[in-house]
Every structure is written in structure tokens, then in C-alpha cells.
């Protein structure tokens with residue numbers, strides 16, 4: 001190998017360094033472009049509606065009404081349903097994998113749970129339309145109405161499509177995120193904490209409940225927020241099962257709409273400037289909310305355990 | 315003298331490695347028994363077998379019997395959690411629960427076992443903290459976090475936590491090795507005071523400490539019990555050459 | 567201390583441990599169901615035509631999604647060509663030179679980007695590239711996917727390079743090699759397995775992305791004719807076909823799902839194997 005002369009070597013070094021530096025700057029530039037583009041794109045809607053955009057409860061492109069409250073409502077409620085289902089299940093998985101499962105079970109089961117995260121959103125949607133939605137319509141909704149029908153949440157027509165189906169499919173999709181991050185958090189709890197509780201004569205569950213979970217609580221909260229961030233931004237599967245009707249109804253049987261799903265639905269057909277701008281503004285709201293949630297989640301998780309790569313990324 | 319714990323031909327393994335080899339040893343009631351020996355000789359492993367904590371590490375196993383008041387704690391019918399309540403433990407590094415207050419740390423065991431009849435949690439916590447001499451130092455800040463205390467205070471908090479569930483035996487695995495000399499002295503005093511009520515087994519690699527606090531001393535080497543007897547005999551008149559080598563080597 | 571209490575404690579211990587295991591089983595049920603449906607319904611749809619024919623107009627039976635398969639490969643290829651080198655460069659910057667406030671900002675940006683919903687990327691690429699070109703195009707779709715890949719590749723590269731022991735770097739520098747040659751030949755080479763793993767995982771991740779393609783690459787019923795033209799893709803076809811009322815299209819959607827899932831899983835598994843073979847990765 002021929003040694004380059006010192007001069008050309010220095011030159012090569014700074015070129016190399018400069019290139020990687022540019023790439024890094026590009027990353028920051030990219031996020032700035034995203035932010036600027038969203039702000040610019042929503043200017044028209046903002047001057048038109050101001051804060052009324054957020055408080056307005058009617059989204060009706062045909063009549064030029066763009067109040068995003070139904071979308072915000074749909075986003076929040078579908079995500080809450082998802083959390084309600086996914087958090088206990090994910091904690092169960094994390095506890096099982098970190099505290100209980102025999103060693104030979106851990107790796108394959110963790111792999112299967114990760115597989116859940118690898119399946120594309122649109123495939124979840126397809127499965128949702130043809131398997132989950134009929135199941136919800138013919139079994140779950142009638143059952144809920146029979147048992148809990150006196151509550152306003154479980155009344156109305158059985159569509160199958162709607163808020164409930166969206167919440168369930170979101171739950172399935174965020175379980176890998178919440179459970180994997182929580183598992184890492186639990187694994188980072190020092191053994192001395194478990195032994196302290198065990199040595200007092202606590203059972204395994206009491207040890208988990210009183211020593212392990214409290215120790216990891218901020219990390220687990222971070223995992224939940226990370227899952228929430230995913231649920232809020234999730235688009236395809238929700239679009240395919242939520243029914244796509246921007247309305248506010250207490251019943252989870254009703255059709256609904258989220259910010260992400262309305263963008264997927266209407267963006268390519270929005271020929272009216274104002275409509276397009278309103279959709280971009282909805283996107284801006286989504287961007288800001290998921291941004292804040294992600295920052296918060298990362299701060300919380302890092303306090304306890306650095307989540308492994310590939311887990312928080314999904 | 316009453317034998318509180320009787321260890322009979324006991325062995326313990328981590329996977330393939332045997333860390334405790336056929337140990338037989340009686341632990342007398344209301345006495346302090348010290349376990350000494352070079353690091354890695356199986357002291358911690360041995361003491362963790364006395365409250366069945368060894369088995370919580372995956373891949374471990376044991377053989378032999380440990381009789382607590384005549385009952386084999388390794389019997390199939392025995393609930394290890396109940397044994398661990400009766401045989402308390404204090405660890406090498408203070409391990410208070412960081413999310414709990416000082417009060418809740420002491421009360422942690424009570425929350426799972428319930429209160430002794432006719433007492434309140436406040437009473438038990440106060441009594442336990444007084445026993446370890448921590449009451450005066452923390453009485454006005456019981457709601458502060460357990461980890462806001464100094465290292466020595468944390469270790470005494472952990473002792474109070476163990477005492478609150480009224481164990482019969484207290485196991486201590488090098489309880490002073492992470493502490494400064496003043497805190498160490500306090501804990502040694504505490505141990506002497508506690509032996510009226512409790513049977514204490516303490517692991518230490520500090521032979522001065524063993525000589526100061528223990529009535530009986532056991533010398534371990536490579537997982538084997540080499541010599542066991544009254545502390546003064548072990549230190550002044552060891553029967554085994556290896557014990558003598560170890561003691562003189564350390565005492566210089 | 568009271569007998570009843572101990573019974574209760576033992577019971578709730580058992581109960582909770584069983585519930586934790588049950589939660590794990592319950593969470594894996596949908597996975598089983600999805601894989602089962604995709605496999606069985608998908609296999610029924612797959613035949614020679616599926617891989618060789620263009621989609622038929624509504625109402626006509628038969629046809630295939632050959633153009634969508636090719637389209638997905640082109641889109642992912644485009645995204646990789648843009649996203650992987652940039653991601654690796656940024657990762658090198660972070661691992662080798664990245665100290666101080668700028669590096670912190672880059673790292674932070676990177677983490678934030680992984681949380682941005684992919685539909686947002688679609689909006690932004692539409693607002694820039696599609697509007698500028700005045701048409702939907704494969705390029706726009708590729709850029710959107712590349713943006714999603716970028717932070718994934720960057721962070722794996724950084725992590726992998728950091729695993730390379732400093733002694734290797736120093737040994738090379740001591741021999742008089744320049745910094746870039748050191749990074750290039752020594753450090754990158756020993757981290758290569760991990761970087762390939764990370765890149766393949768990023769590929770697997772974007773191959774199934776749909777939302778960012780909806781208003782960038784759009785879709786097409788024809789063969790791909792140029793990078794500046796709209797292009798078909800499997801995910802978008804699954805979406806559109808699943809939401810039509812036609813049996814025949816549902817059938818093709820399942821077939822497309824099987825092909826897509828197979829592509830994603832094969833890539834993911836290859837990623838892990840590559841990582842294991844090279845000794846890096848996880």
C-alpha cells in the first residue's frame with residue numbers, strides 16, 4: 001500500500017470530516033425543512049380560522065368548515081382505548097419476560113413480540129378490515145351492549161368499523177413498543193432491590209409490585225408515552241378500520257376520524273387551497289404533539305435504562 | 315445452649331461450580347456467629363442458603379438440610395417466603411427502596427405480612443427505628459425518601475426494615491464493608507445490643523470485627539468449613555493450620 | 567401472621583404470575599391470527615399471473631400485481647441509495663467526531679425524527695418535491711422513504727462504531743494512517759456487520775410504509791416508465807384494494823400482503839444473520 005504524502009493526507013482527512021459533518025448538518029436541516037414546510041403550509045388555514053381551527057367542532061370540506069375538534073377527539077379517544085388495552089398487557093409481558101419466564105422461553109418469545117412490530121401497518125389494516133371488524137361487529141359489540149349497555153359508551157349501531165376497532169388495532173400495534181421498553185426498564189432494576197423485598201418474606205408478586213415496578217416507574221411511564229406517541233401518529237391501520245367520519249360521539253361503536261387518518265383520506269383529493277392548508281395544519285398539530293411526547297418519553301426512559309436500539313425506533 | 319439453626323451436610327452450587335461443600339454447623343440462639351474467610355470462599359453463598367435466598371438465582375441448587383427450630387426449611391411443604399420472614403437479612407450494600415419514604419421502608423414488610431395484633435404501623439416503625447438508634451435522627455423527617463440518608467443511616471434503616479417483621483434470626487452479609495469507621499462502630503454496637511433478642515449470623519472479612527462482636531466464629535475456605543468454635547478460641551488457639559495461617563496473615 | 571392472610575397472599579401471587587403469562591399469550595394471539603390469515607389467504611391468491619401480470623380494471627377477473635412488486639423494489643432501492651450512505655456518514659460523524667453541543671443536537675434530532683409519524687413526511691415531501699415537479703413520482707416516494715430510513719441507519723451506525731475498541735483506532739493511527747483511512751478501513755470494517763444489520767432493518771421497516779407514499783409516489787396501473795412518473799407499490803395496492811367492495815381485489819390484496827410480509831420478514835431475519843455472522847449487531 002502506498003502511503004499518501006502528509007499534505008494530501010491532511011487534505012483527505014478534512015474532506016472526510018467535512019463530508020460527515022455536512023451529512024450531520026443535513027439531518028438538522030431536514031427537521032427544520034419539515035417544520036418550516038408544515039408551518040408555511042398551514043398559514044392559510046391559520047389566518048382563516050385562527051384558534052377556531054382547534055375549537056371548531058365541524059369538519060365539512062364541502063361547506064368549507066374546518067374545525068378539527070372531532071379529529072382531535074378521535075385521536076385522543078382511540079389512543080386512550082389503545083392504552084387501556086395495551087398497558088396492562090404490555091406490563092404483563094414485560095413482567096413475564098423480565099421476571100418470570102425460564103431462560104429458554106425469553107429469547108423466542110421476545111422475538112415473537114418483536115415480530116409484531118415488524119408487520120407493516122397496512123397489513124394490520126387488511127387484517128383489521130376482514131378479521132377484526134367482523135369479530136367486533138358480530139361478537140364484541142353485542143356483548144358489550146348486553147353487559148355494559150347502560151353506559152353511554154356502548155350504545156348504538158354495530159358497525160364493526162369505528163372507534164372501538166381502531167382502539168383495538170392500535171393496542172395490538174403499540175404492545176411491542178411498550179412491552180419491549182418496559183422489559184428493558186425492568187431488567188435494569190438492580191437485583192439488590194428484589195432481594196431486599198424477598199428477604200422480608202415477600203412473595204414474587206409482592207416483590208414485583210412493591211420493589212421492582214416502583215423502581216422502574218418513570219421508565220415504564222416513558223414506555224407508555226412512547227406507545228402513546230406511536231398510537232397518535234399511526235395512520236394506515238386506523239384509516240382502514242375507523243370508518244372515517246369526523247364526529248364526536250360518546251359511543252365507541254360510532255364511526256370516527258383521527259388527525260392522521262383524515263390526512264391519509266383527504267389529502268390527495270383536496271383540490272381546494274383552504275382544505276389542503278387545513279389538512280397541513282392538522283399535520284402540524286400532530287407533529288408538535290408527537291414531538292413533545294417523544295421528547296418526554298426519552299427523558300423518562302433514559303433516567304432508568306437506555307433502551308436498546310431498534311426498540312424505541314419503531 | 316439452644317440451637318436455633320442447625321446446618322447439616324449442606325452443599326450449594328451455581329450451575330456446575332460448587333460454592334458450599336458439605337457444611338455442618340450449629341448456630342446458637344441469642345448469640346452472634348461470625349463467618350470469616352478469604353473472599354470467594356463461599357461466605358455469602360452460605361449465608362444466603364440460611365433464608366433460602368440462594369435459590370432465587372437461576373441455575374442454582376442445594377443439597378442438605380437446614381433446621382430452624384428443628385424444622386427443615388428445605389422441606390417441600392415449607393414456603394420460602396415464610397422462612398424469609400423468620401430469618402431476616404441485611405446486605406453488603408445498603409438497599410433501601412428509593413421510591414419509598416423512610417417510614418414506608420421500615421413498614422414495607424408489614425405491608426405484606428400485616429401488623430402484629432394490637433399494634434399500629436406507627437408503633438412498629440418507631441420501635442424498629444429506636445432499636446437501630448435511628449429514631450432520634452429521623453423522627454422529624456419520616457416522610458423523606460429512604461435514599462436521602464447517609465450510607466451508615468441507610469444501612470441502619472435496612473436493619474430496622476428487617477427487624478420490623480420480627481424475625482428470629484438476622485443474617486448480615488458484610489454489613490459494614492461499604493461504610494465509614496464511625497458508622498461501622500455504630501453498627502457493631504447495635505449488633506451487640508440486638509443479640510439479646512435475636513440470633514445473628516454475620517459475614518465479615520474484617521477479623522477485628524469478628525473478634526469484637528462475635529461469640530462464635532466459623533472459618534471457611536474454598537467452600538468448606540475448616541474450623542468452628544468460640545471466637546476467642548479460634549483467634550488465640552486455632553486447631554487447624556489453615557485457620558492459623560489466615561488469622562496470622564491478617565493480624566500481621 | 568394470620569393464616570387466612572397467608573392463603574390470600576399465596577393465591578394472589580399465583581394469580582398474578584398466571585395473569586402475566588396469560589397476557590403474553592393473549593398478545594401473541596393477534597400475531598398468530600395475522601400470520602395465519604396472510605399465509606392462507608395470500609397463498610390462495612398467488613399464482614404465475616400474480617407475479618407477471620398487470621392489475622386488471624375493476625370487474626375483470628385475473629390479473630396480477632407485477633408492477634407493484636417491481637415498484638416496491640424500486641422505491642426501496644431509491645430510498646436505500648439515498649438514505650443508507652447519508653445515514654452512515656451521519657453515524658460516523660457522531661461516533662468519531664461527535665462531541666459537544668452540535669453532536670448532542672444531531673443525536674437529539676435523530677431520536678425526534680424516529681418519532682415523527684410517517685404521514686407527516688408524506689405531507690412535507692408533497693409540499694416540496696411533488697409541488698416543485700408538478701407531479702407524483704417515484705423520486706418523491708423514494709425521498710419520503712429515505713427520510714424515514716435516515717435516523718434508523720444513523721443511530722445503528724453510531725452504536726456499532728462505538729463498539730469498536732479504541733485500541734484498534736489508535737493502533738492504526740500510530741502506524742501513520744490518516745484519520746479517514748483509519749475510519750474507513752479499520753473501524754468501518756469491524757463494524758460492518760452491525761451496520762449492515764441496521765441498514766437491512768431500516769429497509770425492512772420502510773418496505774411496508776404506506777402513508778408517506780399516498781401523496782408522493784401515488785400508485786399506477788401500469789409498468790414503471792421513469793423515476794419522474796408515479797409508481798405502483800405493494801402497500802398502496804393493499805390499501806386501495808382492501809377498501810374496495812370487490813372480492814377479486816380482496817384476493818389480490820391478501821396476495822400482496824403475503825409477498826410484502828415475506829419480504830419484510832426475510833429482510834429482518836437476514837439482518838439478524840448478517841449481524842451474527844460478522845460478530846457485531848445483536
Ligand SMILES: Nc1ncnc2c1ncn2[C@@H]1O[C@H](COP(=O)(O)OP(=O)(O)O)[C@@H](O)[C@H]1O
Pocket residue numbers: 328331333351352353354355356357358359360371
Ligand atoms: N451469581 C453467581 N454465579 C456464579 N458463581 C457465583 C455467583 N456468586 C458467587 N459465585 C461463586 O461462588 C463462589 C463463592 O462466592 P461467594 O459466596 O460470593 O464468596 P464470598 O462471599 O466468600 O466472597 C465464588 O467462587 C464465586 O465466584
Ligand SMILES: [Mg+2]
Pocket residue numbers: 357358359488
Ligand atoms: Mg460475599
